[in-house]
Amino acid sequence: MSWKLNQAVAEILAKGADGGGISRDEALTLMRLEPDSRDAYALMETANRISRRQFGNKGEKHFHIGLNVEPCAMDCAFCSLTRRAGIFKEKVEFSEETLLAWARQGEAEGADALNLMTTGGYPFSRLLAVGELLSAAITVPLVANTRDITHREGEQLLAAGFVGFYHAVRLGEGTITPFTPERRRHTIQVLRDVGLRWMNCIEPVGPEHTAEEIVELMLLARRQGATYSGVMRRINFPGSPLEPYGMITELAMARMVAVSRLVMGDVPSAHCTHEPNAASLLAGANLVFPEVGSSPRDGEADTGCGRGRSLADCTRLLREMEWNPEPPSNCFRPAARSPQRPAVEGRG
Numbered sequence: 001m002s003w004k005l006n007q008a009v010a011e012i013l014a015k016g017a018d019g020g021g022i023s024r025d026e027a028l029t030l031m032r033l034e035p036d037s038r039d040a041y042a043l044m045e046t047a048n049r050i051s052r053r054q055f056g057n058k059g060e061k062h063f064h065i066g067l068n069v070e071p072c073a074m075d076c077a078f079c080s081l082t083r084r085a086g087i088f089k090e091k092v093e094f095s096e097e098t099l100l101a102w103a104r105q106g107e108a109e110g111a112d113a114l115n116l117m118t119t120g121g122y123p124f125s126r127l128l129a130v131g132e133l134l135s136a137a138i139t140v141p142l143v144a145n146t147r148d149i150t151h152r153e154g155e156q157l158l159a160a161g162f163v164g165f166y167h168a169v170r171l172g173e174g175t176i177t178p179f180t181p182e183r184r185r186h187t188i189q190v191l192r193d194v195g196l197r198w199m200n201c202i203e204p205v206g207p208e209h210t211a212e213e214i215v216e217l218m219l220l221a222r223r224q225g226a227t228y229s230g231v232m233r234r235i236n237f238p239g240s241p242l243e244p245y246g247m248i249t250e251l252a253m254a255r256m257v258a259v260s261r262l263v264m265g266d267v268p269s270a271h272c273t274h275e276p277n278a279a280s281l282l283a284g285a286n287l288v289f290p291e292v293g294s295s296p297r298d299g300e301a302d303t304g305c306g307r308g309r310s311l312a313d314c315t316r317l318l319r320e321m322e323w324n325p326e327p328p329s330n331c332f333r334p335a336a337r338s339p340q341r342p343a344v345e346g347r348g
C-alpha cells in the first residue's frame with residue numbers, strides 16, 4: 001500500500017527542518033494532526049532529526065530539587081502544594097545537609113543543571129543563601145525556579161551563583177493562578193536584561209487547552225530566545241480541582257513536543273519534556289528532569305519517594321532512546337545564547 005504525506009504538511013515539515021521556525025498557522029495545522037496518524041509520526045520524525053543534528057545527540061538531565069513544602073497561599077489550581085489542596089498542612093524546609101547531599105548526588109550522577117524550585121512564599125534571601133552554598137560546593141550550573149523577580153533580584157541571583165531561571169507563562173495564567181500574564185512576561189524581559197538564561201516549558205498542558213493558546217506560548221518562547229522550551233503535561237494530583245478535565249496522553253504530548261520543536265527552529269540549546277517519557281525522546285525532546293524534594297505534582301513531601309524519577313532512571317531512559325548523556329550540556333555555553341529572534345507569526 002502506498003502512502004503520501006499530506007502536501008501541506010510536507011511543505012511545513014520541509015520548512016521546519018531548515019531550522020528557521022514555522023508560523024502560527026503552520027503550527028496550528030500540525031497541532032491538529034491526530035496524534036497516531038502517519039502525518040503526526042512524520043512530524044515527530046522531523047523534530048527528532050532536527051534535535052539530534054542540532055544538539056549533537058546530547059541527552060540532558062536537569063535535576064529538579066524542590067527546596068521546601070508549604071500550604072502555598074497562591075493556590076494555583078494545578079498545584080498540590082496549595083493551601084486549598086489541603087495535602088500539606090505544615091511548612092517544611094529541607095536542611096542544608098539534605099540539599100548539599102542531593103546536589104553532590106546530582107554532580108556525581110552527571111546532572112547537567114540543578115533546577116532549584118521554591119513555593120510562592122519561600123523567602124528570596126533563603127534562595128540566595130542556598131545558591132551561595134551549592135555554588136561553593138559543586139560545579140553543576142544552578143537554575144532558579146521561583147516567583148517573579150525584579151532586575152535587582154535577577155542581579156542578586158547571578159551574584160549568588162545562578163546562571164539560569166526556569167519561568168513559564170502558564171496555560172490559564174491569571175485564571176487558575178493569581179498572577180497576570182503581563183507580570184510573568186515582564187520577568188522574561190528581566191532575565192534577558194540581566195543575563196540569566198531563560199528556561200521554559202509549555203505547561204501544564206491539559207485536554208481543555210486550545211491549540212491557539214498553546215501555540216501562542218510556543219511563539220513567545222521563540223521570540224524571546226528561550227534556552228529550551230518543550231512541553232509538560234498537567235499531572236492531576238488526587239483531589240485536584242482540574243481532575244474533571246482529565247489529562248493528555250504521553251503520545252499527545254509527544255506530538256506537541258514536536259510542534260514546539262519546529263516552532264523553536266535553531267533558537268534553543270535543548271528541548272524538554274516532563275514527566276520523563278520515551279515517546280517525546282523520539283519527537284525532538286532531549287532533556288528530562290529527574291526530581292527530588294517538593295513537587296507541585298506530588299502528594300509526597302519528597303517526590304524522590306513519590307512520582308519523581310531518579311537520576312539513574314533518567315540516564316537509563318536517555319540511553320535507551322540513544323541520547324548520549326556524557327558530553328557537556330549545550331545549555332550553558334557562552335555561544336549558545338541566541339539573539340532575540342524575529343517573530344514568525346503571520347507568515348505562511
Ligand code: SF4
Nearest residue numbers: 072074076079119120
Ligand atoms: S505553583 Fe508555585 S506559586 Fe502556585 S500554588 Fe504552587 S507553589 Fe504556590
